[in-house]
Amino acid sequence: MAGYILRRLIQSALILLGVAFVTFFLLFVLPADPVRQIAGRSATAETVENIRQQLGLDKPFLVQFFRYLGGLVQGDLGRSYLQKSEVSLLIASRLPATLLLMVAAIFCELAIGLSMGITAALRRDRFTDQALMLTSFVTVSAPQFVVSLLMLYVFAVKLGWFPIGGYGTFRHLVLPAITLGILGSGWYSRMMRSSMIDVMRTDYIRTARAKGLTRARVVLGHALPNAILPIIAMIGIDIGVFMGGIVVVESVFGWPGIGQLAWQAIQRIDIPIIMGVTLVSAAAIVLGNLLADLIVPFIDPRIRLR
Amino acid sequence: MNAGSKNASGADLAPEVLRVQGLTVSVRTETGDRSLVEDLSFTLRRGETLAIAGESGSGKSITALAIMGLLPPPAVRVTAGSIHLGDSDLTRLPEAQLRSLRGSRIAMIFQEPMTSLNPVLSIGTQLTESIRAHTSVSRTEARTMALAALQAVRLSQPEQRLNQYPHELSGGMRQRVMIAMALALRPEVLIADEPTTALDVTVQREVLDLLRDLQREFGTAIILITHDMGVVAEMADRVIAMKTGRAEEEGSTAQIFAQPKMPYTQDLLAAVPRMGKGKPRAETGTDTIARLQDVVVRFPLKGGLLGRATAQVHAVEHVSFEIRRGETFALVGESGCGKSTIAKAMVGLVPHQGTIEIAGQSLASLDTAGRKALRRRIQIVFQDPMAALNPRMTVGQLIAEPLLIHGLCTAAEQRARAADLMQRVGLTTDQLDRYPHEFSGGQRQRICIARALALQPDLIIADESVSALDVSVQARVLELLQILQREFGIAFLFISHDMAVVENISDRVAVMFLGQIVETGSRAQIFGNPQHPYTRRLIEAVPVPDPTCIRTASPRLSGEVASPVHPFGKGPKRLVLVDIGSGHLVAASP
Numbered sequence: 012m013a014g015y016i017l018r019r020l021i022q023s024a025l026i027l028l029g030v031a032f033v034t035f036f037l038l039f040v041l042p043a044d045p046v047r048q049i050a051g052r053s054a055t056a057e058t059v060e061n062i063r064q065q066l067g068l069d070k071p072f073l074v075q076f077f078r079y080l081g082g083l084v085q086g087d088l089g090r091s092y093l094q095k096s097e098v099s100l101l102i103a104s105r106l107p108a109t110l111l112l113m114v115a116a117i118f119c120e121l122a123i124g125l126s127m128g129i130t131a132a133l134r135r136d137r138f139t140d141q142a143l144m145l146t147s148f149v150t151v152s153a154p155q156f157v158v159s160l161l162m163l164y165v166f167a168v169k170l171g172w173f174p175i176g177g178y179g180t181f182r183h184l185v186l187p188a189i190t191l192g193i194l195g196s197g198w199y200s201r202m203m204r205s206s207m208i209d210v211m212r213t214d215y216i217r218t219a220r221a222k223g224l225t226r227a228r229v230v231l232g233h234a235l236p237n238a239i240l241p242i243i244a245m246i247g248i249d250i251g252v253f254m255g256g257i258v259v260v261e262s263v264f265g266w267p268g269i270g271q272l273a274w275q276a277i278q279r280i281d282i283p284i285i286m287g288v289t290l291v292s293a294a295a296i297v298l299g300n301l302l303a304d305l306i307v308p309f310i311d312p313r314i315r316l317r
Numbered sequence: 318m319n320a321g322s323k324n325a326s327g328a329d330l331a332p333e334v335l336r337v338q339g340l341t342v343s344v345r346t347e348t349g350d351r352s353l354v355e356d357l358s359f360t361l362r363r364g365e366t367l368a369i370a371g372e373s374g375s376g377k378s379i380t381a382l383a384i385m386g387l388l389p390p391p392a393v394r395v396t397a398g399s400i401h402l403g404d405s406d407l408t409r410l411p412e413a414q415l416r417s418l419r420g421s422r423i424a425m426i427f428q429e430p431m432t433s434l435n436p437v438l439s440i441g442t443q444l445t446e447s448i449r450a451h452t453s454v455s456r457t458e459a460r461t462m463a464l465a466a467l468q469a470v471r472l473s474q475p476e477q478r479l480n481q482y483p484h485e486l487s488g489g490m491r492q493r494v495m496i497a498m499a500l501a502l503r504p505e506v507l508i509a510d511e512p513t514t515a516l517d518v519t520v521q522r523e524v525l526d527l528l529r530d531l532q533r534e535f536g537t538a539i540i541l542i543t544h545d546m547g548v549v550a551e552m553a554d555r556v557i558a559m560k561t562g563r564a565e566e567e568g569s570t571a572q573i574f575a576q577p578k579m580p581y582t583q584d585l586l587a588a589v590p591r592m593g594k595g596k597p598r599a600e601t602g603t604d605t606i607a608r609l610q611d612v613v614v615r616f617p618l619k620g621g622l623l624g625r626a627t628a629q630v631h632a633v634e635h636v637s638f639e640i641r642r643g644e645t646f647a648l649v650g651e652s653g654c655g656k657s658t659i660a661k662a663m664v665g666l667v668p669h670q671g672t673i674e675i676a677g678q679s680l681a682s683l684d685t686a687g688r689k690a691l692r693r694r695i696q697i698v699f700q701d702p703m704a705a706l707n708p709r710m711t712v713g714q715l716i717a718e719p720l721l722i723h724g725l726c727t728a729a730e731q732r733a734r735a736a737d738l739m740q741r742v743g744l745t746t747d748q749l750d751r752y753p754h755e756f757s758g759g760q761r762q763r764i765c766i767a768r769a770l771a772l773q774p775d776l777i778i779a780d781e782s783v784s785a786l787d788v789s790v791q792a793r794v795l796e797l798l799q800i801l802q803r804e805f806g807i808a809f810l811f812i813s814h815d816m817a818v819v820e821n822i823s824d825r826v827a828v829m830f831l832g833q834i835v836e837t838g839s840r841a842q843i844f845g846n847p848q849h850p851y852t853r854r855l856i857e858a859v860p861v862p863d864p865t866c867i868r869t870a871s872p873r874l875s876g877e878v879a880s881p882v883h884p885f886g887k888g889p890k891r892l893v894l895v896d897i898g899s900g901h902l903v904a905a906s907p
Contacts, residue, residue: 214432220387221427222447222498223420232446236437311437312482 015316023297030293045280089283098287109268119192128203151197159263176265187264206238247303254292334505335361339398366539368553372787376562386415421451424499428511430491434483441479466497489520510542517651522858546589547860558582588789589862590817607640611671632658634832645809647819650829696769700781702761706753713749719771738767759790778810838901848903
């Protein structure tokens with residue numbers, strides 16, 4: 012087990028190195044010039060060159076990359092071009108908000124998605140099933156910003172049940188979490204439905220029914236632990252998609268998380284922040300997957316980690 | 318023990334526990350109701366075993382599910398008749414009351430022990446929950462009862478088993494757990510749906526003995542659903558032969574076997590392969606088509622910090638034999654003995670050590686092109702024809718595909734050849750453009766055989782090719798194989814666990830156990846004069862389709878079968894084969 016985790020952590024470090032390289036390269040070949048953003052429109056060519064030299068942006072790609080990497084291994088993510096602050100501090104100040112939203116949103120996502128999926132599977136091909144699957148189809152295909160704005164308009168502006176934006180109380184958390192939950196629930200409900208239908212057809216469910224167990228015990232005690240196994244692996248992968256959604260939702264709801272930070276940094280080509288946020292997100296995805304893989308053996312005794 | 322006369326006189330006096338009258342089960346289809354079981358009636362008395370025998374699709378499993386109230390709703394349902402357990406009619410009980418009867422008064426065990434237990438729950442949990450579902454005992458008491466149930470089915474180390482999970486148990490052990498679960502609450506009726514079909518023959522023997530012992534002890538009435546007339550002869554007091562949902566014939570076991578009245582029952586009995594009924598076979602050539610010398614196949618098991626191989630599965634160990642042109646060489650043994658691995662090694666699907674020569678050419682010395690050319694001479698027919706045929710190709714395309722792969726003849730010639738082969742295997746040419754799902758199991762296996770014949774091979778490996786087929790279909794496919802062998806002079810490597818089938822069709826036989834050959838010789842030598850204790854046990858374990866046959870009690874197997882997994886550098890003891898006369902080789906006893 013310890014060996015397995017160690018091996019996976021080494022793999023994770025290599026993945027992050029790859030992510031760092033690709034992102035750095037893409038930002039390097041980007042036609043927009045970060046120095047122009049810093050210096051402003053009216054700056055002279057001389058000022059621009061000075062800033063460029065100061066930031067080391069005149070050096071060849073590999074030199075810049077290894078300098079960044081050198082800082083990275085010491086835990087230094089560099090300084091923001093525009094906010095004049097350490098990137099690590101900026102991220103650290105915003106990470107708790109994002110993590111809070113993420114945990115709440117994943118909870119909503121699973122609660123909505125899994126209960127929809129289970130209900131649909133048990134009422135297969137009936138009206139409830141069709142209605143739920145239509146709903147899931149809508150949530151999967153609706154654009155994130157449309158749903159976010161719609162939720163904001165209905166529940167905050169019109170009904171006034173929740174604050175329009177910001178951070179601090181439980182009421183601030185509800186709308187962004189539920190919005191992200193609804194957006195992600197479509198996939199989970201479809202996955203859960205098909206997984207549950209497969210499991211309900213197995214021989215061991217027939218055995219459980221032949222033993223005279225109650226329906227609740229058959230569904231929750233026998234079918235659910237088996238049906239949820241593929242879903243757990245999916246949660247790990249889903250964190251990636253989730254990080255994309257969080258950028259939009261945080262911006263719409265004015266949630267001071269790293270999604271919002273990234274959104275501002277991208278608009279102004281603030282390379283150190285973009286790099287930092289990308290690496291933190293990538294780390295979240297990699298660790299989320301590792302966590303999912305570590306949970307599975309507790310449910311499924313057939314799986315041993317080696 | 319004489320199963321036929323067992324209880325025969327006492328059963329008439331025993332109280333009636335289950336009465337089925339005019340039972341009709343229908344499935345709702347687009348064109349209206351179609352009946353799966355029609356007007357079935359029988360009674361079952363305490364301590365009696367009633368066998369419902371029939372081929373696939375005869376409605377025997379549907380009958381069992383109807384009694385349990387487990388028919389898949391809403392399409393399949395009981396449309397007429399009654400099922401009385403004591404005073405209550407099960408077809409009219411509401412689900413809640415029916416549920417309280419399931420598992421307590423009627424229990425069921427199923428065909429597939431590998432998939433019938435929940436993989437994520439421990440054996441203890443699965444046993445105690447069925448006890449606690451019907452009685453108001455505490456968790457500790459339920460566990461004590463579960464332990465007693467495991468002891469009753471003679472499972473070794475019962476305390477430890479309670480904490481184990483299904484994947485840690487072998488198929489035979491799992492079926493014992495299923496029986497323990499079913500009998501824990503002493504039900505009046507036990508429905509056993511093909512309880513031993515998926516098990517090895519020696520394990521089948523133990524499970525059948527166990528069921529009979531428990532029945533005597535508890536007085537349970539058993540409905541035994543099976544296609545195997547050998548099992549029927551050994552276990553049942555009475556038999557119902559079913560065909561397409563109807564009871565064709567009913568009677569005492571002795572009567573059905575001695576004087577079957579209906580043609581269907583007669584055919585069913587005639588098709589059963591029997592030991593000692595093999596016809597003498599024509600002399601075969603001495604020319605060798607395949608030669609295996611010291612073949613070893615091992616698979617590494619990975620573990621440890623760096624994922625290095627720490628142990629090996631010794632699947633095949635120092636196996637040597639020859640197959641002569643035009644003969645049938647049978648490889649018999651139980652699951653996991655390495656017989657299918659040999660087949661895979663012979664066509665180059667798994668790497669091997671030692672020498673495998675096909676038509677004088679060593680597999681190891683060949684390059685990719687050479688191997689491809691060699692594959693024209695050797696073909697495989699697998700166990701499950703549905704899985705072996707691509708569902709999106711027509712039968713014509715499937716049969717012609719080997720010709721296409723090897724770039725032989727034009728498209729028109731390929732089609733003509735496919736049509737010719739279809740006729741050879743007893744199908745018609747107008748079926749060429751149909752898809753595999755439109756055929757029955759036996760017809761699909763014929764298609765697989767036609768495909769194997771397309772390249773006119775010298776050797777066909779038949780890996781459990783008739784095991785999944787109904788006996789009557791099995792008999793016809795075996796007959797077809799023998800006709801094709803005479804016609805084309807093809808040699809067969811016939812891999813099987815079924816001693817009766819092997820005895821009927823083979824020229825020479827090798828018996829495998831844990832990756833090694835323990836005995837080999839001509840059919841007469843192996844079946845007439847079996848020397849190795851394992852060969853004897855295999856032969857004795859085969860159920861005899863004759864209720865008057867008196868079986869000598871065979872000693873019960875103690876302990877578990879040894880594992881083929883050994884740490885690196887270690888291995889099983891190599892068996893030395895000794896010739897005891899005219900090519901009859903036997904492993905020297907350890």
